[in-house]
Amino acid sequence: MSNIAGKAYAMNVITPIRWYMAWINRLIFLIAYRTPSTLRGLITLSLIHYARWVIIDRWKFPHLDPSQPKEDLHYSYMLFFSNFNGSWDQYVDSFTFAIPAGLDLFWKKNVRYPKSVPLTPFHDYIRHNQIDTDHYYNAYPLASSNDVKSAKHLKKKLIAFERAVRDAGPEEFLTKYHALLVEVQYDLGDMQPAPIVSLAAQAVDARRLLDAQRLLDAQGRR
Amino acid sequence: MANISGNAYALTVLSPIKNGCIGDSSYQISYADEVQSRLHGLGVCEDSPLAKVPQTYLARFFILDDVFLESTPGCDSFCNLWDILSIFKERFRLLALPREDHLKSRYLVFSSNFHGDLESYLRGMWSAVSADIKHIWEHCVAFDRVQDVEGFIAYIKRCQLTANLFFNGSTDDPLEEQLKALYLKQQFVKFAVSHQGLGAAELQDAFRAFIGRVQPNQLATPTWRPGQSIP
16 A cells, blocks of 8 residues: 555545535536636646545446446545655645645535634544555656746757757857756756655565565575 | 647547456456556667657656545645634534545546647558557447547547646647757867867868758658657
């Protein structure tokens, strides 16, 4: 089990919402979806790769066969899945400090939502409703969300630069090369394995390395 | 549809797991625990089966055992209202208490963020890792009827939930494009650092050799592998 894959953390939160109030949250999400400028606050949190909110009506849990008992629930439920960089505390705190009003709006009608300020009850609420991930996959564990965005920008600039200097003399090349470095300086940065943000994740990694070593040793003895 | 943001897609799947246990009298394990144990046994990073599934940016599995009772204090307007009204009648105080819900099935939750449309993604998934799919979903309700890719697509669509809001804080480019860009970034940083202070002609020659080596317009190779965890 690990909520961490490289530099990404997988958060899963499920919270109840009164079924007759869920339409308000749906309306808020619809407005946010139709007018992306309302998500400007989220965009400033550049540590997020992807996030989603899903409301399941209490009568709409997947029912695939008559042998499966039908759910009989008092509440509808809201799922929140996020993929972000950094530690749990950094993420939750940055939400609270950067977009407290937006956060309160998205969880507005959830049962016993304590609001994002003050911090401690909000931490307790998220921890209480969070479910650990059993398997988490990240296509680029070495990269943060900002690395992905900056790499896209750098690639475009590098290809354009290569075309522009293909037939240039050395001095012209050098001038343009320096200009390129100035232009992309914010996109540069070495990508290495993530620092330790969770002792549990570090223990899982250590255990996996040990298992792999044991397997190699066993194969070597055969 | 809110599952889509540009060219990125948010797939959310809840597959009910059979109730009951497998095993004999000496050892029994519930179907859901068995599924969870299988998930824990999957390889990570480049060894994850999901690394073979085309266009997967980030994906996860977990078991939804049950929902939670909201027993912690909150500032829910309904509760506040009932609390105020309780000065008139005691029963209003009881109305402020959260109701207790329990699920009748445990669910395998699969969530994926990927590039492209759903059907192409599921076809790619089945074609790349059908053995792993069967291993993971084996104990889910009605999965025994899945025999081929069409059955798998139909099954996933029955279990799919529509997102109400999908936020894309990254890019929606094809995965090959993202991985190539990351590879180029890593390589160019090394180049820029190791070639500081060279003369113009020498630097130009080195840059030409660099471009010949990294092939910026070739997405297939050289590049990062999906899930690559070592630089």
